[in-house]
Amino acid sequence: MKSAAAHPSSMPSVANGSEAHAYETGVRRTIITLTVIVAAMLELIDTTIVNVAINHISGNLGASIEDVSWVVTSYAIANVIVIPLSGFLGNLLGRRAYFIGSILLFTLASLLCGLADNIWTLVFFRFLQGIGGGALLPTSQAILYETFRPEERGAATGIFSMGLVLGPTIGPLLGGYLVDYFSWEWCFFVNIPVGLLAAWSAFTFIREPKVRHKVQKIDWTGIGLLAAGIGSLQFILERGQSKDWFDTPYITWFTLIALTSLVAFVWWELHTEHPAVDLSxxxxxxxxxxxxxxxxxxxxxxxxxxxxxxxxxxxxxxxxxxxxxxxxxxxxxxxxxxxxxxxxxxxxxxxxxxxxxxxxxxxxxxxxxxxxxxxxxxxxxxxxxxxxxxxxxxxxxxxxxxxxxxxxxxxxxxxxxxxxxxxxxxxxxxxxxxxxTYVAQRVAAHRVELAGHMSAYDSAALERLEAIKQAAGARAALSPADAENLANRALEGTVMAQSYHLAYxxxxxxxxxxxxxxxxxxxxxxxxxxxxxxxxxxx
Incomplete structure (x- = not known):
């Protein structure tokens, strides 16, 4: 393998914007790699691990399914706000300190989520968990790329991509196991030992880059516009279908906020001297x-x-x-x-x-x-x-x-x-x-299409209905009227199942x-x- 000196991109240069940097080797590089992969997987697993526990959380905390869905929504909103700000916050606080602090916030919020005794407390701590978790993915990736030499980034990318795919897939499997054999709280408690180990490893082995880009001025306007725009957009995407989209006034208002804020954000970040997110x-x-x-x-x-x-x-x-x-x-x-x-x-x-x-x-x-x-x-x-x-x-x-x-x-x-x-x-x-949304529309379309075959002139439908009526009457000794009602409900259930199948x-x-x-x-x-x-x- 060629040395770093053979590659201008790895040498200090004002022209190309690169900087003097000591790349890691040996055992230290292996430990740093494992640390950032584990941190990234913590974030990705938690995007899906709670999904399988929604019904259990609803029953345990006495909340509706709609209220419990905020446990998923709040995490997603926090994630999508913090992720693009990670580069700025890493420069402001120092990448190493920001990374360790994010792991600890994520771990502490996981503990508090598991201890929550009502739904809105859980939603609040889940939002905090999303703030900590949102930093882990981009910061882990940045640390990994600064650990490997530029000519080795292919291998680094391959290693990082393992976590990108394994995390969302492991989440439902791990969540299903924990819910079935323990309780929903363990979907959060399982993060604690892993998070503490990752924080210790990051504190011990990860170094701050030699050249730190100090933030001269905090771009509060850009941060505010980003939070309003991206947060509103994520809220619309998470809640729009369940609220019939623009038939609900506040979905329309949040759409206007998202569009206005994001357009203003792009303009501001391209014109301000010290942008929070450097779109250039x-x-x-x-x-x-x-x-x-x-x-x-x-x-x-x-x-x-x-x-x-x-x-x-x-x-x-x-x-x-x-x-x-x-x-x-x-x-x-x-x-x-x-x-x-x-x-x-x-x-x-x-x-x-x-x-x-x-x-x-x-x-x-x-x-x-x-x-x-x-x-x-x-x-x-x-x-x-x-x-x-x-x-x-x-x-x-x-x-x-x-x-x-x-x-x-x-x-x-x-x-x-x-x-x-x-x-x-x-x-x-x-x-x-x-x-x-597409599935909901296709279910309705397929139901209309299939129901069109259920008429007095369709011999197959009539034969199926009669067979169900006779079976129901024979098993439960129902009256002809009750047997017909039961048969109609059974046939309707079959139509709906077929409609959903075709829509999927x-x-x-x-x-x-x-x-x-x-x-x-x-x-x-x-x-x-x-x-x-x-x-x-x-x-």
């Missing part, structure tokens, strides 16, 4: 701009499909939460297993464009195949399809994550990782919100079409031959 990095790095679009699409597909699949198999096929997690787990393990080899291949000269083309095509096929499943499908029917998902995510995440930081140095890395993680989070939120299949195929339409974006990536790590340049 997007113009300095065309790589990052294209990576942001692709990352949004990947977030849409990943979280959209991960939202529909558990609902489909649990509601219609009768899977338990644990079985659902077990079915998804081999897919995530495959992604983890291929991440490091793909990262190494990328830094040795493999084509990032071809990797992403294969990955997006494979994810398209995976989504399409899920859209062909039936109500008779079992766990064995999903094994090969989900392995294809795991393969696809490996080939997508590695190059697109590396693309976002190619050619960047110093504080630009912190800004890039924050922006890239924010668009993935927003992509996931859009994916869940749009998929949820439509949702999977919509994701497949999105990935197909996104493939031309790869044509805008132009790879520069001869660079270490085969770093792509976008034009």
């Amino acid at each position: 990095v997007l113009s300095r790095s065309k790589n990052l701009a294209i990576a942001a679009v692709l990352t949004f699409i990947v977030g849409y597909g990943l979280y959209g499909s991960l939202f529909v699949f558990p609902v489909f198999v649990q509601r219609l096929l009768g899977f338990t939460a644990v079985l659902t997690g077990l079915v998804l787990f081999p897919s995530a393990m495959l992604t983890g297993a291929i991440s490091l080899p793909l990262g190494i291949a990328l830094q040795k000269g493999a084509s990032a464009k071809l990797m992403m083309a294969f990955g997006m095509a494979a994810f398209m096929v995976f989504s399409w195949e899920l859209g062909q499943q039936t109500l008779q499908s079992g766990a064995e029917n999903f094994f090969a399809v989900l392995l294809l998902r795991g393969l696809a995510l490996g080939f997508i995440f590695i190059p697109v994550t590396m693309l976002a930081v190619t050619g960047l140095h110093g504080r630009d890395i912190g800004q890039a990782t924050g922006l890239n993680n924010m668009v993935r989070q927003l992509g996931g939120s859009f994916g869940i919100a749009i998929t949820n 299949m439509d949702a999977f195929m919509l994701i497949a079409v999105l990935f197909l339409c996104s493939l031309p974006l790869l044509l805008f990536i132009r790879e520069k031959k001869g660079d270490q790590g085969h770093a792509p340049e976008a034009h």
Whole structure:
């Protein structure tokens, strides 16, 4: 491997914005790598671990399902506000101190969530947990990239991508196990020993960068506009479907707040001298701009499909939460297993464009195949399809994550990782919100279509209805009128089950079409031959 001296990008230079930096080696580098991966996975696991405990929390705290859903919403809102500010806050507080403080806040909030005795206390502490957790993903990524030399970032990206995929997949499996065998509080208590260990390891082994970009002035206006805009947008995406979107006045008001605040935020950050979020990095790095679009699409597909699949198999096929997690787990393990080899291949000269083309095509096929499943499908029917998902995510995440930081140095890395993680989070939120709305619309459409066959002139429907009536009358000795009512309800249940099944299949195929339409974006990536790590340049 060539030394750092052979690469101008790793030497101190005013022209290219890089800085003198001591890269880690040996055991210390291994421990730092494990520390940041564990911290990132804590954040990602907690985005999904609580989802399977909603019903238990509702019963235990005496709250409605709608109120309990704020446990998920508050965490997501806090996450999406903090993520793009992580680069700024790391410069303000020092990246090492900010990272350790975020882990400790996340851990303390986890303890307080588990001890909460009413729903709104839990929601408040969950918001605090989201503030701490939101910093972990981009800051972990920035620390990892500063631990490895620029020519080794392919391997670093491969290692980091393991956590990106394993976290959201482990969450439901771990949550289902803890809820089934312990109690919902353990979905939060499980973070405490891991968080304390990660904080100790970060305090002991992670160093503050030699050159720290001190914040000369705090951009309170930018922070306020970002919090109002992104927070309102996340709230709309989380709550819009359950509130019939713009039929609810406050959803309309929050939409206006989001649009106004975000437009003002972009204008302000591009014109102020000391921006909290340096959006100009997007113009300095065309790589990052294209990576942001692709990352949004990947977030849409990943979280959209991960939202529909558990609902489909649990509601219609009768899977338990644990079985659902077990079915998804081999897919995530495959992604983890291929991440490091793909990262190494990328830094040795493999084509990032071809990797992403294969990955997006494979994810398209995976989504399409899920859209062909039936109500008779079992766990064995999903094994090969989900392995294809795991393969696809490996080939997508590695190059697109590396693309976002190619050619960047110093504080630009912190800004890039924050922006890239924010668009993935927003992509996931859009994916869940749009998929949820689309499913609801398709259920209604399919129900009308299927109900059209239930008439006095449809012989198949009449035969089915008569068979149900006779079976009901024979088993329960019901009167003809009661048997007919029971048969009608049973037939209506069958129609609704079929309507949901067809709607879920439509949702999977919509994701497949999105990935197909996104493939031309790869044509805008132009790879520069001869660079270490085969770093792509976008034009």
